[in-house]
Amino acid sequence: MRSLVLVGHGSHVNSRAARSVYRVAEELRQLGSFSEVIECFWKEEPSLRQALRVTGSTDVTVVPFFLSDGYFTDTVIPRELGLGHQGPVPPEGIARVLGGKTVRYLPPYGSFPGLSDVLVACAREALPEANAEDVALVLLGHPSARRGGHLERHAQVIREARQFAEVQVLYLEDHLAHAPWLDVIQAEQVVVVPFFSDHALSEAAPPLSVSLGVQDGQAGGKSVTVAPPVGTHPGLARMLAGHALNATQDGFSGDADRVHLAAWTELMQLARRGLRLGEAVITPQGTLFDLRNALDEGRPSAELTTFVTVEGLRDTIRVDDSGAHRPVRTFRNLPRHWRAVFSEDDLPAAIHALYPATVEEAYSCGCHSLRSTPWPTTARRQTGIYARVQKAAPAQVEEVARRVCSRCLRTRLWASQPLPHTFLTGVPGAVPCAEACTYLIAAVREHLAERPAEENS
Ligand code: SF4
Incomplete structure (x- = not known):
């Protein structure tokens, strides 16, 4: 058994801040390379302090969903996990035994060598008809991407493969739209690949094409195409899983965590008889379980929105009835007017989504x-x-x-x-x-x- 923990920053106020972590975690689950994939956050639940408690195996690989080294990857994450490590994480990661679990903490995914191929795929898919040898590839990073030098290293790898006419690195500084960033580029056709995890650095940020001064696909007399961010590419999860699995090739594979197993065995025994948990109620219905806000108990199902996936339930209960973000899932503002129906196999994941770490x-x-x-x-x-x-x-x-x-x-x-x-x-x-x-x-x-x-x- 092997658990993969994907760590994101999250937010106390913005429910959309965690979406890229959830998306990639779902893709990783579908790949099935690990027994389980758990999302953890600094500012949401499950929190970093709960990460090892909510993993079901004694073999845990932790991947920070960050592109660059920095305060969170060097200081906050290892500190909150109790790794006894501070500072840059070496490429092979660091390993510790904590509470009977072998924990491997890897550097940010932006450092993984396979990301060079994902960057190339982003560029090629943005210009499928173009001859790449005539195209300039611009890798666009946030200024914080300078830390660790990963972006520059990917650029050098792609440059040496001679797949594009030229490869440049650009940082998203203020006033970029008025800066002569295109002056150093020789090719007439340019593709910009954002070295970002998601589409917007913040909700208030303008579209990247605006920041780059691109209008109708043109800037400075050149044809400029802005590709989707590298963190949104469908090939990212496979690359990430492959790298994380390589890091576990040390002959060790974990067992089921005894305490975790005992906790969920007890929970399921109670659920089969019907259980009230926080503001929710679980009702067995044949081979299925009906999960809903206890205030909606007895309401006809036709009056409620029904979910049959954990993701559907999770996205609903991450906001309250007014649409406000719920960073702490045990806040007494569980939304109403929904029901979720799960099999016995899926019920633990649903309860984890509803009230992480409580069991x-x-x-x-x-x-x-x-x-x-x-x-x-x-x-x-x-x-x-x-x-x-x-x-x-x-x-x-x-x-x-x-x-x-x-x-x-x-x-x-x-x-x-x-x-x-x-x-x-x-x-x-x-x-x-x-x-x-x-x-x-x-x-x-x-x-x-x-x-x-x-x-x-
Ligand atoms: Fe946070 Fe709730 Fe604990 Fe208070 S009681 S510290 S709000 S989790």
Whole structure:
């Protein structure tokens, strides 16, 4: 058994920030190279701190869905996973044994050598009729892509293969539309391949063709075609799976994680009798299970939107009834007016999508093996813009937590709140919170920013 964890940044406010990670994870699942593919995020659930708990095997390969080295790949991800590593990750990755699991942490996918071929495929597919030897290939990166030099390395590999008339690297700087970026290009026909994971760097960003000064396929007297970003190419998942599998060729293959298996066995036994979990209710119907918001219990199915895929359910419950993003899935704003119908095989993935990590954490809580992390320990671990939360007084943390956590089903074990039962022992809304989530950490930081400095000391 082998688990692949795809790590994205996610967002506390924008539900679309995680879409590229979800898309590639779905493609990886369809390839079937790994027993399971799990998405994890810095600012959404399942969080990086929950990543190893929610994986079902003892062999875990972690791939950061980032194109460049940087703060997240070098500092945040290894720190949150507890790898005891800081700094650039070598090409072969780093391996650790954590809690009985062999964990391999690989560098960002932008460094994988196979990405050169995906970049070439992007360019060729954007200009299928053109003779590539007459075309200039421009690889366009965000300025942060300079870190690690991966973009330059891909350009050099493609240059040496002599498939294009020329290969240039361009960074998306301010005022690019007015800069003479085309002056250095000799060929009359140009294809630009964005070294991005998704179509927009932000919702507010203008289309790339506008940033590049391209109008009706022309710029500076040349024909310019902007290809879809490399992160959206259908060949990316296969390349990524192949690289991740190569990294596991060390003769080791994992077993089923015993605690994970026991937790889900218990959950399924309860589900077969009907179970209330948080704001949801699971009802067995023959060989299938009906999952819905408990407030819609008893409503005729015809009045609800029915989902039969985990992805359909996931995309629905990632926003509330007003369309607002739900970065913390245990917030008490589960949307209504839907039902999801799953077989016994698919029900665990559906519950994972609905309430990530709750089954594993509730089970461990019942076994008295869920270790909570007190606030001072969580705060000390923070770096970068979040390091300032270390200055928060206990009363300030409590003030923010009362406001934020009152919206959440979870009980704060990390603040010594008692939780004698969970939904596994008959209390639907009883879900443990082992440590402060990044949403709360961000709220504490904002709270401090609103206070004069002397109040924070
Ligand atoms: Fe919920 Fe608060 Fe725990 Fe975050 S810290 S998961 S908001 S209880």
